[in-house]
Amino acid sequence: NKLPHSGATVSRRSTIGGSPSPTPFQYNQLPPLGPGRSPQLPSRFGHNYHDNQGGFQRQHDDMLEHQVSSMGHSAPTNTREPNLNDVVDFLSSSDPTHVANAASYLQHLAYSDDNMKAKIRQFGGIPALISQLRTHDDIRVQVPVLGALRNLSYGRANIGNKIQIANDAGLTEMTLLLKTTQHSEIRELVTSVLWNLSSCEEIKLRIIHVCLKDVVEHILIPHSGYSHTHLAAKDFSVRPDVTHWSPEMRNILGALRNISSAGEEARRFLRSCNGLVDCLVWIIRAATGQENTDEKTAESAMCILRNLSYQLEDEVDPQDGADDALDKEWERQLQQEIEDEKENVEEPKRRNFLLLCTRSHTADLRRNVPRLSSPQNLISPDSSLLPVRVHPISGVALLWQPEIVFPYLALLEKYTSTPELIEATAGALQNLTACAWKWSVYIRHIIRKAKGLLLLIELLNHAHDTVVRSSATALRNIAVDHTNKLMIGTYAIQGIIPRLPYGLNSLGISEQTTIALLCTLMELCIGNPENARSFRESG
Numbered sequence: 001n002k003l004p005h006s007g008a009t010v011s012r013r014s015t016i017g018g019s020p021s022p023t024p025f026q027y028n029q030l031p032p033l034g035p036g037r038s039p040q041l042p043s044r045f046g047h048n049y050h051d052n053q054g055g056f057q058r059q060h061d062d063m064l065e066h067q068v069s070s071m072g073h074s075a076p077t078n079t080r081e082p083n084l085n086d087v088v089d090f091l092s093s094s095d096p097t098h099v100a101n102a103a104s105y106l107q108h109l110a111y112s113d114d115n116m117k118a119k120i121r122q123f124g125g126i127p128a129l130i131s132q133l134r135t136h137d138d139i140r141v142q143v144p145v146l147g148a149l150r151n152l153s154y155g156r157a158n159i160g161n162k163i164q165i166a167n168d169a170g171l172t173e174m175t176l177l178l179k180t181t182q183h184s185e186i187r188e189l190v191t192s193v194l195w196n197l198s199s200c201e202e203i204k205l206r207i208i209h210v211c212l213k214d215v216v217e218h219i220l221i222p223h224s225g226y227s228h229t230h231l232a233a234k235d236f237s238v239r240p241d242v243t244h245w246s247p248e249m250r251n252i253l254g255a256l257r258n259i260s261s262a263g264e265e266a267r268r269f270l271r272s273c274n275g276l277v278d279c280l281v282w283i284i285r286a287a288t289g290q291e292n293t294d295e296k297t298a299e300s301a302m303c304i305l306r307n308l309s310y311q312l313e314d315e316v317d318p319q320d321g322a323d324d325a326l327d328k329e330w331e332r333q334l335q336q337e338i339e340d341e342k343e344n345v346e347e348p349k350r351r352n353f354l355l356l357c358t359r360s361h362t363a364d365l366r367r368n369v370p371r372l373s374s375p376q377n378l379i380s381p382d383s384s385l386l387p388v389r390v391h392p393i394s395g396v397a398l399l400w401q402p403e404i405v406f407p408y409l410a411l412l413e414k415y416t417s418t419p420e421l422i423e424a425t426a427g428a429l430q431n432l433t434a435c436a437w438k439w440s441v442y443i444r445h446i447i448r449k450a451k452g453l454l455l456l457i458e459l460l461n462h463a464h465d466t467v468v469r470s471s472a473t474a475l476r477n478i479a480v481d482h483t484n485k486l487m488i489g490t491y492a493i494q495g496i497i498p499r500l501p502y503g504l505n506s507l508g509i510s511e512q513t514t515i516a517l518l519c520t521l522m523e524l525c526i527g528n529p530e531n532a533r534s535f536r537e538s539g
Contacts (some may be wrong), residue, residue, distance in 0.1 A: 489531030
């Protein structure tokens with residue numbers, strides 16, 4: 001627990017499933033997001049694949065099966081069909097064609113068959129496949145070998161396969177291949193295997209230690225279009241260029257999304273990785289300013305940022321690359337604004353608390369509440385809302401700087417029909433506003449200055465339960481600011497009431513979300529008789 005803030009108890013996590021605490025406000029942060037994985041590859045039989053000149057090599061079902069059955073033999077018709085042990089043995093052949101055919105057959109056998117995947121591991125198929133990555137630099141061997149590893153590593157039931165791939169130097173071999181290959185198909189297959197492996201809790205940290213630096217340097221940064229010399233990387237009022245995002249970049253983001261949920265140690269490594277946070281922020285900024293964006297890529301990047309924003313105030317040095325570059329005059333003015341607004345809210349209470357509870361005086365206060373309006377030009381925000389920097393902000397400090405508010409709000413405004421993306425974005429704002437350190441105070445203020453409250457309030461009516469939950473809890477945290485509390489109460493209470501049990505809009509709302517809504521109502525009403533009266537009059 002941290003020191004009390006405004007008489008509140010500060011809690012690190014929500015108590016989902018339990019009863020809300022009767023105490024005043026408890027800060028609420030989101031736990032990390034869970035794993036995902038890359039889909040399996042269908043059998044190569046009957047499909048085309050690229051050779052190393054970019055042409056096509058056609059292989060049909062009957063041809064491949066015949067070659068697997070008679071590798072290295074002039075096989076008479078009465079020769080027995082090879083068993084699984086024979087196919088694994090063919091992987092040790094000195095003939096690349098035999099190796100490629102055996103690997104293709106294992107890929108075929110492993111497709112959507114968890115029992116066969118386990119048998120292939122028991123017969124030594126995994127180390128035999130990995131050894132071929134070390135032995136052959138022929139793409140016609142590498143493609144089926146990686147395809148087999150991808151299928152063998154797919155699925156929650158195949159943890160043993162994932163662990164053995166890591167134990168047999170698979171991470172090292174695939175990372176080396178990723179650094180040296182010139183073929184996009186190889187890069188896509190390697191990154192898809194890494195994505196599948198990243199869903200296994202036992203090897204997430206090993207992936208970080210072995211692969212993180214190289215996948216960021218060789219895949220994420222070049223394929224995202226990010227460059228620290230680009231004007232948009234130095235100035236948030238400049239839009240990033242429109243870019244095309246590759247499948248291998250999408251795979252790596254999926255893997256990093258899984259890894260970022262592996263706890264504090266994983267978050268520390270990811271935050272300290274050179275260029276990673278910069279690149280993630282670049283991706284979501286680009287996603288807000290271009291059409292036909294790959295939403296899954298933007299979603300994974302936002303989920304990683306959400307997870308890296310979890311417990312920031314406890315896990316990072318708040319002086320890390322931030323204060324020296326921050327314009328002190330801008331910060332002084334911001335602090336003065338916050339104090340003046342707090343004084344304006346508190347003064348009527350000190351004059352006459354009983355008068356505050358009367359209907360006529362409450363109505364007068366309501367009339368003085370600023371009208372909520374939609375934000376304008378979040379992609380290229382007004383420079384007056386941003387601090388003047390001596391040096392461009394970069395690295396881990398980007399996670400909590402005032403500039404990050406604008407692309408997050410722009411995502412909420414643009415992707416209203418993409419629930420996973422806006423849930424992650426609202427969750428990141430929830431995490432950033434979930435404590436008493438100065439950056440959270442600034443961000444709560446800037447969200448209102450950027451006219452972002454309306455975006456979150458509108459999400460209370462969203463059709464997806466998890467979006468409503470994240471938005472409600474973000475509003476609860478933001479309402480710690482006295483002016484925010486009055487404004488949110490004025491406009492949000494009428495949206496919260498119908499979503500409670502037996503309300504007109506309560507269909508599909510889970511118990512966890514109901515608790516989040518009730519806790520938000522509690523925070524809005526504590527110490528604010530105007531909001532309490534509005535709640536009571538709402539029925």
